[in-house]
Amino acid sequence: MFLNNFKIISKINKNRRHKKFICIFLILFLLLLLVIVLNACNSKKNSKYFYFDKYETFVYNNIKETLLKSKCSIMWNNQREFMNGIIRKFKPKKLLELGVMFGGSSIIILNAIRDIKNSHLYSIDIDNSPIVGSCVKQNFSYLADKWTLFKGNIAAKYMKYIGKNIDLAFVDTSHFEPGEILDFLLILPFLKEEAIIIFHDIDHQITKTKGKGMRYYWAPYIIFNLIRGKKFYPSGTGVLNKDIGAIKLEKNQKRFIHDYCRALGGHWEYFLSEEHISIIKSFFKKYYDDECLIILNEAISFNKDFVKNNRKKPFYSRFFKKNNGTDIKLKNKRLR
Numbered sequence: 102m103f104l105n106n107f108k109i110i111s112k113i114n115k116n117r118r119h120k121k122f123i124c125i126f127l128i129l130f131l132l133l134l135l136v137i138v139l140n141a142c143n144s145k146k147n148s149k150y151f152y153f154d155k156y157e158t159f160v161y162n163n164i165k166e167t168l169l170k171s172k173c174s175i176m177w178n179n180q181r182e183f184m185n186g187i188i189r190k191f192k193p194k195k196l197l198e199l200g201v202m203f204g205g206s207s208i209i210i211l212n213a214i215r216d217i218k219n220s221h222l223y224s225i226d227i228d229n230s231p232i233v234g235s236c237v238k239q240n241f242s243y244l245a246d247k248w249t250l251f252k253g254n255i256a257a258k259y260m261k262y263i264g265k266n267i268d269l270a271f272v273d274t275s276h277f278e279p280g281e282i283l284d285f286l287l288i289l290p291f292l293k294e295e296a297i298i299i300f301h302d303i304d305h306q307i308t309k310t311k312g313k314g315m316r317y318y319w320a321p322y323i324i325f326n327l328i329r330g331k332k333f334y335p336s337g338t339g340v341l342n343k344d345i346g347a348i349k350l351e352k353n354q355k356r357f358i359h360d361y362c363r364a365l366g367g368h369w370e371y372f373l374s375e376e377h378i379s380i381i382k383s384f385f386k387k388y389y390d391d392e393c394l395i396i397l398n399e400a401i402s403f404n405k406d407f408v409k410n411n412r413k414k415p416f417y418s419r420f421f422k423k424n425n426g427t428d429i430k431l432k433n434k435r436l437r
């Protein structure tokens with residue numbers, strides 16, 4: 102009797118031990134599964150190869166046909182999709198564009214923010230000619246209600262009207278030094294912490310003519326690679342043939358400001374007008390420290406003579422032709 106009881110109790114205990122073991126096993130298995138899923142999500146989030154040119158492309162496709170027919174855009178197709186994808190993913194509200202030309206990139210941006218509530222694009226072009234932004238008005242006027250265009254001067258002149266807290270900036274200006282290096286410094290104090298900044302033509306010295314004609318187009322390449330933050334590129338093979346990239350700025354960019362200012366110290370390919378020098382110096386005095394101001398002054402005095410003896414034509418001059426030396430008219434042929 103006692104022996105029988107003992108056998109039953111030990112059987113019950115054995116069953117309980119089995120159940121306990123199965124429970125522990127199941128919990129461990131679920132935990133492992135959770136870790137795997139979380140890891141997969143995280144690596145997708147952190148991957149620099151999250152392909153924005155595949156993200157909500159249908160939004161860009163709404164305008165693709167009309168845009169291509171209008172020949173307003175000088176970007177590659179995957180670059181247009183990339184820009185559209187970045188905007189659709191991050192849903193910025195306050196956007197800034199430097200370098201407008203016909204307005205091809207403005208159209209892509211305006212189309213991408215169309216359904217983003219309270220969003221607005223501010224665009225700036227140094228050129229005051231009527232062709233700047235003309236494509237928006239002529240072919241996509243229904244997008245213009247979220248657009249403010251400033252033209253005729255550099256960014257520093259207009260930033261006080263545009264104001265701070267910019268979520269996303271797109272920079273596509275002269276490509277020559279000081280070009281985008283200086284333009285970036287003229288907008289940085291107005292960008293939100295961890296803002297997104299997209300640069301076009303970051304590999305232009307290589308992609309366009311395999312280094313020949315574009316040999317001096319270093320400005321976007323230098324500043325894009327120097328800026329601290331998480332970098333994104335479009336899909337496709339190769340690494341140096343993307344020619345467009347985006348950066349999610351690291352927090353507290355002030356830590357790196359002297360590196361950015363020092364990048365002004367290379368050989369400039371064009372020199373600034375007296376008016377622009379004065380605007381830029383006041384801007385630096387207001388937003389940067391003495392060290393940056395000293396670098397700026399040294400770069401200006403060093404490059405004054407250098408530029409005089411080494412003047413180059415800017416990249417976008419291929420698209421314009423001078424009429425009687427003053428009026429700028431659109432060349433017949435638009436590229437890409």
Ligand SMILES: C[S@@+](CC[C@H](N)C(=O)[O-])C[C@H]1O[C@@H](n2cnc3c(N)ncnc32)[C@H](O)[C@@H]1O
Pocket residue numbers: 173174175176199200201202203204205206207225226227228254255256273274275280284417
């Ligand atoms: C390459 S085009 C821009 C093309 C345009 N983003 C697009 O994709 O359709 C360069 C433009 O930048 C302008 N630009 C050059 N330097 C500039 C500067 N420092 N600030 C603002 N605009 C500038 C030129 O007048 C020209 O229209």
